[in-house]
Amino acid sequence: MSSPRPVQFLRRAFGPLVEPAVFNFWAREVGSTASRDRVLARVTAKRAESSRAVTLELQPNRHFVGFKAGQHVNLTVEIDGRRVTRSYSLTGVPNAEGSLSLTVQKIEGGQVSAHLFSNLQVGDVVELDAAFGEMTLPETLSAPLLFLAAGSGITPLMSLTRELAQRGMPVETTLIYWARHRADLCFLSELKALAAKEPKFRFLVALTGDAAIGTDELRGRPSSELLASAVASLSSQSVYACGPAGFVEQVETLVAPIARSFQSEAFTPPTFTPAASSQTVTLMLAKSNRVVTVRSGEPLLAALEAQGIKPPSGCRMGICNTCACGKREGLSRNLKNGGENAEPEANLRICVSSAQSDLTLDL
Amino acid sequence: MNTPDRKLTPAEIDAFGAELDALRARTVAKLGAEDAKYIRNIVRTVRYTEVAGRALLMAGIFPPAWILGTITLGVSKIIENMELGHNVMHAQYDWMNDPELNGQTYEWDTACTADHWRQTHNYEHHTYTNVMGKDHDIGYGVLRLFPEQKWEPRFLANPIMALLLMTLFQHLLALQSLQLEKLLSGEKTFAEVKEQAKPILKKMRKQIAKDYLLFPALAGPFFPIVFAGNVGANLIRNFWSSAIIFCGHFTEDAEVFPLESLENESRGHWYLRQLKGSSNLEGNKLMHIMSGNLSHQIEHHLFPDVPGRRYAEMSVEVREICKRYGQHYNSKPFFKQLGEVAGRILRHALPSKPSSDKPSSKKPKLVSKKASPVVREEELLAA
Numbered sequence: 001m002s003s004p005r006p007v008q009f010l011r012r013a014f015g016p017l018v019e020p021a022v023f024n025f026w027a028r029e030v031g032s033t034a035s036r037d038r039v040l041a042r043v044t045a046k047r048a049e050s051s052r053a054v055t056l057e058l059q060p061n062r063h064f065v066g067f068k069a070g071q072h073v074n075l076t077v078e079i080d081g082r083r084v085t086r087s088y089s090l091t092g093v094p095n096a097e098g099s100l101s102l103t104v105q106k107i108e109g110g111q112v113s114a115h116l117f118s119n120l121q122v123g124d125v126v127e128l129d130a131a132f133g134e135m136t137l138p139e140t141l142s143a144p145l146l147f148l149a150a151g152s153g154i155t156p157l158m159s160l161t162r163e164l165a166q167r168g169m170p171v172e173t174t175l176i177y178w179a180r181h182r183a184d185l186c187f188l189s190e191l192k193a194l195a196a197k198e199p200k201f202r203f204l205v206a207l208t209g210d211a212a213i214g215t216d217e218l219r220g221r222p223s224s225e226l227l228a229s230a231v232a233s234l235s236s237q238s239v240y241a242c243g244p245a246g247f248v249e250q251v252e253t254l255v256a257p258i259a260r261s262f263q264s265e266a267f268t269p270p271t272f273t274p275a276a277s278s279q280t281v282t283l284m285l286a287k288s289n290r291v292v293t294v295r296s297g298e299p300l301l302a303a304l305e306a307q308g309i310k311p312p313s314g315c316r317m318g319i320c321n322t323c324a325c326g327k328r329e330g331l332s333r334n335l336k337n338g339g340e341n342a343e344p345e346a347n348l349r350i351c352v353s354s355a356q357s358d359l360t361l362d363l
Numbered sequence: 364m365n366t367p368d369r370k371l372t373p374a375e376i377d378a379f380g381a382e383l384d385a386l387r388a389r390t391v392a393k394l395g396a397e398d399a400k401y402i403r404n405i406v407r408t409v410r411y412t413e414v415a416g417r418a419l420l421m422a423g424i425f426p427p428a429w430i431l432g433t434i435t436l437g438v439s440k441i442i443e444n445m446e447l448g449h450n451v452m453h454a455q456y457d458w459m460n461d462p463e464l465n466g467q468t469y470e471w472d473t474a475c476t477a478d479h480w481r482q483t484h485n486y487e488h489h490t491y492t493n494v495m496g497k498d499h500d501i502g503y504g505v506l507r508l509f510p511e512q513k514w515e516p517r518f519l520a521n522p523i524m525a526l527l528l529m530t531l532f533q534h535l536l537a538l539q540s541l542q543l544e545k546l547l548s549g550e551k552t553f554a555e556v557k558e559q560a561k562p563i564l565k566k567m568r569k570q571i572a573k574d575y576l577l578f579p580a581l582a583g584p585f586f587p588i589v590f591a592g593n594v595g596a597n598l599i600r601n602f603w604s605s606a607i608i609f610c611g612h613f614t615e616d617a618e619v620f621p622l623e624s625l626e627n628e629s630r631g632h633w634y635l636r637q638l639k640g641s642s643n644l645e646g647n648k649l650m651h652i653m654s655g656n657l658s659h660q661i662e663h664h665l666f667p668d669v670p671g672r673r674y675a676e677m678s679v680e681v682r683e684i685c686k687r688y689g690q691h692y693n694s695k696p697f698f699k700q701l702g703e704v705a706g707r708i709l710r711h712a713l714p715s716k717p718s719s720d721k722p723s724s725k726k727p728k729l730v731s732k733k734a735s736p737v738v739r740e741e742e743l744l745a746a
Binding site (some may be wrong): 019021022024025026029038076078080081082083086087160261287288289308310 | 485
């Protein structure tokens, strides 16, 4: 969205004279989401999507540079004076108004999801970062698509399904959506209507708690039999899977060796096994002039937080880069793949890295 | 000194430190929405008073508007520098994760660059408080305030230098990290100073351009009136903030420490040194806000990264802990402390010797080799 010419002129003429913090203050004071340097978005609508999920419609300011269907954003809200950031999938498709929607499932004990579910109101302002994520659709599609979603894993796949609907459903697409109970399912009427309208789109619900009813419902966790009953030839399918880590690992084992291609995203952090040696190492926090001692093998973010130090963080699983900080020296280990790196790094993701020696960090 | 401090055993010093650590932990656990709201209200006060002050100065052709505008702008600068800037740069509000209140990136409305301040103040002054040869804030290299400082003829100018320092406080503070007095002693060359001065001069130029060119120019024909108002506002800020800061460490009962006091300094010793080197100012809530809560200098030095608005409630417990351990808690009304500072400035302009019964004697009274040694990191943590 481009601003009117007079606004652009004023911005160019007087912008450099006003400090960003001062501009941002007065914008907030008059109830605007304008900002010199930050992506702010106003909540324009909020509606229940299931018994435990809400959809938020957001109108971001000019700093939001857009997204592709299937991507996520980091969303920041203030809870009890502290700003907290979490990643959420965008569930809509890019549109002319530049509005966004995201669907949040309330997680037991989840501070941010509970806040978004219960406290956030229409008119409130949240902060966003640039959209990111690799699970998007290519320009041209040839192979049939198989979408496997579990729980809140439906959100990026819903975005992709909507994009396909907009593109006129170019390839045969099957969506299997797992949930424990029927009341947990989101977007049910929209997906059913799409399946009724589009002959190339098939929608199946798989329930692990409630009993299955009708022909478009399956029962049980992912298995070879269940998948065989749903799709004729797995080997021809491009598969996208999204859900909790356990689910994604399970379908990856079942599907990845057979399918034409396999892409996945997991929503819960994998559990790390601490390094065998539990020796202590020293972290030099260069910017704050602090020195702390942690155990080697421990994720750095958690280890720092345990000592009352709270670096910025987001997804806590190594995808959003919020916690990334410079490593000036030392041997670090990527806990996701076990890889070790003795080189300085501009952006060490401390949520999924541990110290294998003394480290100097830009914190 | 009202009553001499009781000499503590190493075990008592450790217990003293543990009590203060526990107080800190209890206070940090309470931080939340209330503190966030408070600092945002401070930001709001700074922004509105700045606009009001500058707007009034534009109408400064009417004397009452000029006077009110100058005072309002001065007050705005004081609150921005002290309750907002100084405290935010101590990372007191980092727990909020607000990029506009981030200790590492906040830039304040004064000539001194925030980065130099974080180094000379947050690190050096707060880690090595009142340690001779380590804490440059003992006289800023131009004043002699303690008999432990070596007398030189240049200190005869103490009273004049003090007035000059107060008048030009923002600019001289900006130059502090250059340690220009080392040019006199030959420890630094002019070329070195010139190189180090670049970022400092850049910020100085920016401040001067803003207050003495941009805003006066906006007033068109009333340029001199707005210019004079900005001079007045900066003077108000300079005198007030320097007076508050002088009262923090240069009062009669404030002590300085020899370099040896840092050897094997435990957490408890560090706390004791902060207590003995600092002095509080008694006053009402307005006094505390206008001083950036440096009226609670003792609490600020014990807990530099705890939000200043919590010092008042902490001071009740700190005072009680000090009483139990027989340690003097240096707290007096502002004008009493200021008088004592003036006394030091005058007295130590002339040669003076530490009296042997003074606690600030050369003998490092605080050093006790038997106390649990603590790594230097712990000091850094508190700096």
